[in-house]
Amino acid sequence: MWSVSEHLADVLAHLRPLDPIELQLLDAQGCVLVEDVTVPVALPPFDNSSMDGYAVRAADVATADEASPVVLRVVGDVAAGSGELPAVGPGEAARVMTGAPLPPGADTVVPVEWTDGGTGGGPASAMRAHSQDPAGASGRVRVHRPAAARRHVRARGSDVGAGALALGAGTVLGAPQIGLLAAIGRASVRVHPRPRVVVLSTGSELVPPGEELPPGRIHDSNSFQLTAAARDAGALAYRVGAVPDDAETLRATVEDQLSRADLLVTSGGVSVGAYDVVKEAMGEVAFRRLAMQPGKPQGFGLVGPDRIPLLALPGNPVSAYVSFELFARPAIRTLMGVPDVHRPTVRAVCPEGVASSPAGRRQFLRGRYEAQAPxxxxxxxxxxxxxxxxxxxxxxxxxxxxxxxEATGLAPGEEVDVVLLT
Incomplete structure (x- = not known):
């Protein structure tokens, strides 16, 4: 028998990351960058206000307080996206909105709550004035509190400077990374694409969910379970309906699916029974017995003119899922170009222990893991x-x-390796 490690090593030795392609940002979600991305222009590209308020000179409001507010002449409005900016001189202010450029001459921003909003009232009046009249500037504004230089100002390049590394090769693109790429002006990126995985189950006894079960038949759960697992691994997964126990039908189905597959995953038909159709139909696939439980029968090979990898998993649902996690998931992650293709493994105490385990086989038992204090x-x-x-x-x-x-069980309280599935 092969060991689990030997079979996995043989599978991964035949795989390499898919060739890079250029994809639009949203199409690249979940993919792996193949090149470093640098920042072409500083982010933010200009000094801008982090508050709704007034752009002023810090020196002009240094003495402002509730008893003796400073009165400034309002020279204009600056909204987000403004191109032409009013200059702010001594004794002047420009009303600014959040994200608006800091106008020339101003070096700080006074929040609207610290002013009367040009109404002659207090902070409440100021906020109402801003909400009711967002486009028009009042002639004068009273400032009730001082603001130090650069207060409430987002400095140019304070997020990331021009020429800096935004994202390195090998980065998996999630939502925040897509957002950063958009913010620095990238419309597309070069990535390893998500692999296309075709999943099919075999067995004349299988009936699709939603249909009534005739005597002796069961619902097809494997194709749904494994397709979901492939998507969870990052693949573009396609589920094919269950194939009956007929070698010619299976062979034709596989050949029909090769054009849209970077990896094929089958379940069932890999043991030693009279109707183990995958072994009969797929001559290019090597079928092995592994020293593991569940999942002893396994198959792997390269099929079709393009030598598409095919993983043949056993048919029992738990065997199929455990086999997927151990072999198919790392294969998918390898095709994606992800640096670490394996689920995390931690040490954990098993308070109940395990009464028995087959000698000479690596056993994978379902478990409920709970983290403890650091x-x-x-x-x-x-x-x-x-x-x-x-x-x-x-x-x-x-x-x-x-x-x-080498273990035939676990004593209560013994530590053991645990593969985390979430």
Whole structure:
């Protein structure tokens, strides 16, 4: 039998990141950058106000207080996006909105709450004046509090300077990274694309969810479960309906799907039964027995003229899911070009222990992991039994408990490796 590590190493040795392409920003979400992106223009590109208020000279309002407000002449309005800016001289102010450029001559911003808004009243009147008359400047404004130089001013380049590294190669593009790229003016980026993964299940007993079950039939859960897992891994996943136990039909289905696949994942038909159709149909695939539970039968090969990788997973739902996490997910992440392709593994205490584990096999049990205080190992509790058909238990697990090959069980309170699934 092959070990889990040997099979995974063989799979990954045949894969490399997909060739880079240029994608529009939103199409690049979830992809991995293949080049460093530098900032062409400072961000923000100009000094601007962080408050609604008045752009003034700090020296003019240094003595302002409630008892003796400073009266300034308002020379104009500056809205966000303004091009022509009024100059602010001694004894003058320009009304500014949040994000508006700081006009020449001004070196600070007095929030509207610190003024009368040009109404002759207090802060409440000032705020009403701003909300009711956002476009027109009052002739004069009373300032009731001083503002130091550069107060409430976002300096040019205070976010990131021109020429600085915005994002490095290898960065996975999530929403904040897409936002940064847009802010610095990039409309597209060069990335490894998300791999296209085609998922199909095999078995004449399978019926789509939503349809009535005839005697002896079951609903097809694997294709839905594995398609969702592929999407969670970052792939563009396509689910194909269940294929009956007929070698010619399976072969034709696989050939039909090759044109839209960077990776194919099948479930079922890989054991030693009379109707194990994947083994019969896919001659290019090497079928192996692995020293693991669940998931002993596995297959891997390169199929079609373009040598598309195919992972053949066992059919029991838990076996299929565990196999996906151990082999298919790292394959997808490798095709994406992600630096770390594996789920995180932590040490945890298993208070209940594990009564038995097959000697010579690495066992993966569903578990519920709970983190503890910093520096303390978490705890993990088995969920359900070891049966590879127990889908309900799998749905309540957030981790896999890894019992090593040399162990035949875990004593209560023993520490163990835990693969985190969330």
């Amino acid at each position: 520096g303390e190992p978490g705890t993990v509790t088995p969920v359900g039994g070891a049966g590879s058909h127990l889908v309900a238990a799998l749905a309540h697990a957030n981790a896999l408990i890894v019992v090593p090959e």
